[in-house]
Structure formats: structure tokens, C-alpha cells
Amino acid sequence: MSQITEAIDVVPNPAPPLPGIAREMEIRYYTASQFQLMWWKFKKHRLALIGMSLLAVFVFIALFAEFLSPYGPAVRTPNYLFGGPQVLHFVDAEGKFHLRPFTYALAAAMDPETFLLEVKEDTGEPWPVYFFVKGDPYKMWGLIESDIHLFGVEEGHLHLLGTDQLGRDILSRLFHATRTSLTIGVVGLVISFFLGLIIGGISGFFGGGIDDAIQRFIEFIRSIPTLPLWMALAAALPKEWSPQRVYFTITILLGLLGWTHLARRVRGKLLSLREEDFVVAARIAGSSDARIISRHLLPSFLSYIIVDLSISFPYMILAETSLSFIGLGLRAPVISWGTLLQDAQNIQAIALYPWLFTPVAFVIISVMAFSFVGDGMRDAADPYSR
Amino acid sequence: MAKYLLQRLIIMIVMLAALSVIVFVTIELPPGDYADRRALDLRSQGVLVTEKDLVAMRHQFGLDRPWYQRYVKWITDIIFHGNFGISFGYHRPVADLLAERVGLTVLLAIATIIFTYGLAIPIGIYSAIRQYSLGDYAATIVGYFGMATPSFMLALILLYFSVMVFNNSVGGLFSSQYAEAPWSWAKFVDLLRHLWVPALVLGLAGTAFEIRTMRATMLDEKNKLYVTAARAKGLPEWKLLLKYPVRVALNPIASTIGWELTAIIAGAPLVSFVLALPDTGPLFLRSLLDQDIYLSGAILLMYSTLTILGTFLSDVLLALLDPRIRYGERI
Numbered sequence: 048m049s050q051i052t053e054a055i056d057v058v059p060n061p062a063p064p065l066p067g068i069a070r071e072m073e074i075r076y077y078t079a080s081q082f083q084l085m086w087w088k089f090k091k092h093r094l095a096l097i098g099m100s101l102l103a104v105f106v107f108i109a110l111f112a113e114f115l116s117p118y119g120p121a122v123r124t125p126n127y128l129f130g131g132p133q134v135l136h137f138v139d140a141e142g143k144f145h146l147r148p149f150t151y152a153l154a155a156a157m158d159p160e161t162f163l164l165e166v167k168e169d170t171g172e173p174w175p176v177y178f179f180v181k182g183d184p185y186k187m188w189g190l191i192e193s194d195i196h197l198f199g200v201e202e203g204h205l206h207l208l209g210t211d212q213l214g215r216d217i218l219s220r221l222f223h224a225t226r227t228s229l230t231i232g233v234v235g236l237v238i239s240f241f242l243g244l245i246i247g248g249i250s251g252f253f254g255g256g257i258d259d260a261i262q263r264f265i266e267f268i269r270s271i272p273t274l275p276l277w278m279a280l281a282a283a284l285p286k287e288w289s290p291q292r293v294y295f296t297i298t299i300l301l302g303l304l305g306w307t308h309l310a311r312r313v314r315g316k317l318l319s320l321r322e323e324d325f326v327v328a329a330r331i332a333g334s335s336d337a338r339i340i341s342r343h344l345l346p347s348f349l350s351y352i353i354v355d356l357s358i359s360f361p362y363m364i365l366a367e368t369s370l371s372f373i374g375l376g377l378r379a380p381v382i383s384w385g386t387l388l389q390d391a392q393n394i395q396a397i398a399l400y401p402w403l404f405t406p407v408a409f410v411i412i413s414v415m416a417f418s419f420v421g422d423g424m425r426d427a428a429d430p431y432s433r
Numbered sequence: 434m435a436k437y438l439l440q441r442l443i444i445m446i447v448m449l450a451a452l453s454v455i456v457f458v459t460i461e462l463p464p465g466d467y468a469d470r471r472a473l474d475l476r477s478q479g480v481l482v483t484e485k486d487l488v489a490m491r492h493q494f495g496l497d498r499p500w501y502q503r504y505v506k507w508i509t510d511i512i513f514h515g516n517f518g519i520s521f522g523y524h525r526p527v528a529d530l531l532a533e534r535v536g537l538t539v540l541l542a543i544a545t546i547i548f549t550y551g552l553a554i555p556i557g558i559y560s561a562i563r564q565y566s567l568g569d570y571a572a573t574i575v576g577y578f579g580m581a582t583p584s585f586m587l588a589l590i591l592l593y594f595s596v597m598v599f600n601n602s603v604g605g606l607f608s609s610q611y612a613e614a615p616w617s618w619a620k621f622v623d624l625l626r627h628l629w630v631p632a633l634v635l636g637l638a639g640t641a642f643e644i645r646t647m648r649a650t651m652l653d654e655k656n657k658l659y660v661t662a663a664r665a666k667g668l669p670e671w672k673l674l675l676k677y678p679v680r681v682a683l684n685p686i687a688s689t690i691g692w693e694l695t696a697i698i699a700g701a702p703l704v705s706f707v708l709a710l711p712d713t714g715p716l717f718l719r720s721l722l723d724q725d726i727y728l729s730g731a732i733l734l735m736y737s738t739l740t741i742l743g744t745f746l747s748d749v750l751l752a753l754l755d756p757r758i759r760y761g762e763r764i
Binding site for chain 1 (some may be wrong): 448451452455456459462463464577578580581582583585586589590592593596597691692695698699700702703706707717718721722724729730732733736737740741744
């Protein structure tokens with residue numbers, strides 16, 4: 048009891064009959080739904096909240112990639128190949144402050160001593176940055192046609208994260224890649240969700256010989272070094288397949304990757320719940336197996352499943368990134384974090400064009416955000432944790 | 434104990450057999466067969482290959498037989514003759530290619546395991562007895578980062594810093610003067626000097642995980658009554674820690690060696706590729722990209738065998754550590 052009241056930070060304990068607002072809080076606590084309780088507990092986990100807001104940003108980027116990115120993902124700036132990140136200025140060469148940020152025109156010149164190409168800012172020619180500028184036309188979600196971008200320049204070019212070897216804007220490509228990588232993760236997750244639910248459900252609900260067989264099978268799968276096997280399978284995809292078909296197949300492959308953990312969890316929960324009174328009561332009342340599973344068993348361990356899903360999401364993203372990184376996963380023109388990182392494979396690229404490296408930050412931040420959220424949800428879903 | 438070991442051994446053999454079937458399937462998946470490849474090879478050398486030759490070749494190699502017969506031939510060749518087939522890309526027997534590089538992969542895996550546990554156990558113990566100290570927090574933060582960063586990206590980041598800050602690449606396993614030299618003590622020392630980088634990269638995620646496990650179990654154990662009793666009897670603190678709670682806390686750690694090894698083997702090809710190590714990793718990726726199926730199949734089989742062997746060893750280790758398992762109790 049003392050723990051419970053502490054958890055909502057309001058009710059002093061032991062307490063005389065409570066007047067007013069505190070009493071109301073206590074009533075709210077006892078009448079709250081399971082998810083409400085979890086949310087209250089989740090809110091106290093600061094890292095998880097940070098992770099959650101980061102994820103919200105990622106989802107926002109994925110949803111509105113076309114609008115947020117200043118250029119189309121395949122649009123080239125031919126005179127700015129392998130261009131470094133441009134810096135936003137507020138103060139010009141004379142030391143005057145401008146509210147509207149601007150960037151300078153860039154001029155490349157050969158250094159007469161080292162013969163290296165050096166890029167210098169031409170402080171005489173500022174390129175002001177505007178919000179809601181007209182730029183490359185796009186069709187958002189394949190539906191809404193527009194050419195308005197959140198920010199951009201009207202003259203010159205603006206590449207905040209630099210450009211790649213073809214002069215394409217890395218920031219814009221990164222935004223589009225976020226969409227691909229996140230959707231792949233989500234679809235893969237849905238597939239492994241159903242696989243885990245069905246296989247784990249069968250294993251736990253029927254028990255006996257079926258259960259034994261499935262458990263041995265899961266143990267077997269977990270002892271395979273999955274990534275090399277998946278690499279081998281991905282390599283076996285015919286070379287002449289279209290990028291879209293490869294994309295689709297890779298997603299399914301990733302879905303086949305993550306279900307074992309979930310299946311185990313579902314089975315364990317089912318085995319312990321199966322003997323509970325309410326299940327026995329439902330069976331005596333003549334409910335069918337399907338009804339018992341969907342109406343009585345599933346709701347009581349749904350929260351655990353959600354937690355497990357959020358924990359296995361990073362593995363999907365990482366698997367996609369690793370596969371694409373070595374050229375076995377997605378292929379151009381599909382843009383994902385992994386395909387972007389292909390450009391940063393070798394030492395020369397890293398040394399000469401370090402901005403090609405920025406997708407790594409996106410991957411690490413998203414994976415960490417997911418781990419934080421997963422941790423927070425695990426604590427929140429556990430009724431015995433404080 | 435003997436019964437337990439025998440049982441584990443049988444499971445291991447069954448798993449190996451099942452795995453070999455899976456590997457065989459991945460070999461068979463790409464369109465075209467060995468005869469097609471061979472014909473392509475011969476044609477590129479200017480030899481005329483007719484449809485009739487192809488049929489004859491298929492018969493000669495036994496490719497016209499059903500898949501299970503081919504599987505039996507493939508696996509018996511491997512087991513009894515050490516014959517893994519011929520690599521298309523290198524025009525050499527796969528077994529020779531493997532023999533050159535397997536040693537380094539195994540060495541890398543072992544080094545990583547030693548690194549992982551050598552760091553995780555002391556740090557875990559320290560984190561638990563000095564809970565909420567600066568060192569404990571540092572270990573937690575490094576742990577989060579380590580678990581979030583896939584090993585190949587960690588390798589990239591290390592490369593990045595080694596190039597940008599130290600102006601020197603951390604890639605490779607040998608200094609240039611030893612790369613082609615025959616094995617000697619000096620070369621071995623040189624190898625060890627390079628080996629810690631890939632071992633660190635591969636082991637960080639596992640180390641982070643094991644530190645957390647070790648810390649959690651130690652926290653559970655260190656306040657139990659038997660520890661208090663031992664302390665009351667006047668045992669020196671370090672001896673007491675090592676003799677009682679640490680021994681209990683080692684169990685969950687030992688039981689995950691198999692998984693650790695699986696994870697290490699799974700991450701190794703990419704890390705070797707990024708760091709340009711002369712082991713099987715780059716060979717594996719190359720063979721996959723070229724659909725050099727006998728080579729990639731052999732390496733995949735080797736990786737799987739390594740992990741299953743590792744799982745077996747960790748089972749044995751666990752039995753040695755935990756009498757309940759030794760005497761066949763279920764826990």
C-alpha cells in the first residue's frame with residue numbers, strides 16, 4: 048500500500064479519511080485501467096520519456112520527409128559534389144547581426160602548396176535562408192502534390208549536412224531513409240509479432256509433446272548465428288529482382304528473425320495463466336479455445352508483448368542496416384540508413400568526407416531511444432516493480 | 434555427470450545435422466547449379482561447351498540425382514574427406530582457403546570471449562559493491578552506449594577517430610613488416626597488439642550485458658544471510674566476496690557463454706570487413722556477393738559449428754559450476 052501511494056506521489060500514508068483532491072486521487076488510482084497505471088509509472092522514468100520524445104521526432108520525420116527535407120532525395124547539385132556541410136550564420140563579415148540566417152556562397156580553390164582542393168566561403172555573397180520556400184516538386188504519400196519545403200534558399204544551395212559523390216543533399220536523403228528504415232522495422236515487427244503469438248500460443252496452450260517440439264525448435268533457431276544465415280539467404284535472392292521486390296523480401300526475412308523471443312514469452316505467460324481460476328471458469332462455462340485465448344488470455348499479457356516488441360525493434364533496424372551496409376540488403380534507388388552508410392565503408396571516405404558518416408548518429412540515437420523506452424515500459428508493465 | 438554430458442553431446446550432434454541441412458538449402462537456393470558455373474568458367478577460357486556436355490557434366494557431378502542424395506554426398510565428402518568443394522571465385526579447393534583463415538577467426542572469437550568476461554566480471558563485482566559510485570555510473574553509461582551500437586558501426590567509429598585524431602588506421606591484424614612473414618614469436622606478439630581492437634569492438638555489447646547481469650545478481654546475493662554469517666565469522670572481505678556471492682553470481686554469466694559466442698560469431702564478419710582483418714569474415718562477404726556458394730556454405734557451416742560447440746562447452750562449464758545440474762535436477 049505504501050508503495051502504491053508513493054507511486055502516485057499524492058496520498059500521505061497512513062492517512063485519516065482524506066478530504067478533497069487527495070481522496071479523489073486515491074479513487075482515481077483504484078479505478079484506473081491497467082494502461083493508465085502503466086502510463087503513470089512510465090512517466091516517472093525520465094530516460095524513457097526522453098526516448099519517447101526522440102522517437103516522436105523520428106516518426107514525424109518519417110511521416111513528413113518530403114516536406115521537411117530541403118531537396119528531393121535524388122536531386123543533384125552538380126557543382127557541389129562531396130561538398131561539406133554548410134554553416135548557418137547570423138552575423139555577417141562586418142559583424143552585423145541578422146535575424147534571418149544565411150549561408151555564404153562557396154568557392155573551391157586549389158591550394159598552391161598542397162594541391163588539395165580547399166573550399167572557402169565567399170563572404171561577399173550571402174544566401175539567405177527562408178521558411179516555406181518553393182523547391183523541388185514532390186507528392187507526399189503519393190497523394191498530395193506540392194513544392195513547398197519547410198526551409199531552403201532561393202538562390203544558391205543549402206546543404207546542412209553536405210552532399211555525397213553525386214551532389215545529393217545528405218540531410219534530405221537521411222530524412223527519406225528514416226522513413227524506409229522505420230517502416231521496415233514496423234512491418235518486420237508485425238510479422239514476428241504474429242509468428243510469435245501463434246507459435247508461442249500453440250506451444251503454451253496445448254503443452255505436452257507439441258510444446259516440447261516447438262521449444263526444441265526455438266532453441267535450435269537461437270543457436271544459429273542468425274546474421275550470417277540471413278546474409279546467406281539475402282545473397283541467394285536473384286540479382287535481377289527489382290529493388291521493390293528485394294525490399295519486400297528483406298522485410299519478410301527480418302520478420303522471421305525476431306519471433307523466437309516473443310514466442311517464449313507468450314508460452315511462459317500462457318502456461319502460468321492456463322491454470323488460473325478465471326480460465327477454468329471460462330472453460331467450464333463452455334467457451335471455445337479461440338474465445339478463451341482472445342477474450343481472457345490475450346488481454347492479460349498484452350502489456351508484456353508490447354514491451355517485448357519495443358525491445359526487439361532495434362534488432363530489426365540493426366539487421367536491415369547491417370545487411371544493406373554490405374550490399375546484401377536494400378539496393379539503390381531505395382534509400383535506407385544502411386544504403387546511405389555504404390558510402391562510408393572505407394577509410395578514405397571517412398577521412399576525406401566525414402559528413403557521409405552522419406547516418407550512424409541517426410541509427411545509434413534511434414536504437415538508444417528504443418532501448419530507453421523498452422526499459423521504461425518493462426518497469427511500467429511489471430506490477431511488482433516500485 | 435556422464436549421463437548429462439552424453440545427453441548434451443547427442444543434442445549437439447542432432448543440431449549439427451539439422452544445421453548442415455539448412456546450410457545445404459542456402460547453397461542450393463541461387464538459380465543455376467555447379468555445372469552451369471563450370472560451363473561458364475570453361476567458356477570464359479575459350480572451351481566450347483555444348484548442351485550435351487552440360488548433361489554429361491551434371492551426371493558426372495551427380496547433379497541429376499534427387500536433393501537428399503546430393504546432400505548425403507556433400508556432407509559425407511566433408512566429414513570423411515574434408516572436401517568442401519571448389520570455390521568459383523578463387524579457383525581453389527574451399528578447404529585450402531578455409532585452412533588459411535579459420536585459425537584467425539577462432540582466435541578472434543576466443544580473444545573476444547576472454548576480453549568480455551575478463552572485463553565484465555570484475556567491473557560487475559565493483560559496480561555491485563560500490564553501487565551508485567562514480568565508477569558504477571560510468572559503467573552503466575558505457576553499457577547503454579555499447580548495447581545500442583552495433584559492432585560494425587563501433588568499428589566504423591573507431592576507424593573514424595583513429596584516422597581523424599591519431600592519423601593512423603586501426604585496421605588489420607598485423608603490422609606491415611609481419612603481414613607476409615612466417616609465424617614467429619615476434620609476429621604473435623604483434624598479432625596480440627592488434628587483436629584488442631576487434632576484440633573490443635566485438636565484445637563491447639556482450640560486456641555491457643554481462644556487467645549488468647553480474648551486477649544484478651551480486652546485488653541480490655551480497656545482502657543475504659550466508660554472506661553476513663561469513664562476515665561475522667571474520668573472513669576478510671575480498672575472500673568472502675570471491676568465495677560466496679561471486680560464485681553464485683557466476684552461474685547466470687556462465688550459462689550465457691553460448692549466446693555470447695553466437696552473437697560474436699554473428700557480428701564478426703562485418704567487423705572483420707570494416708577493419709580489413711585477414712580472417713574468414715571478408716572472405717564470407719565476398720563469397721556471398723559473388724554467389725560463390727560452396728565457399729559461403731562452408732563458412733556458414735563453420736560459423737554454426739563454432740557456435741554449437743560453444744554452447745556445448747558452456748553447458749559443460751555450467752555443470753561444473755552448479756551441482757544441481759550435475760546431478761540431473763531440473764531448475
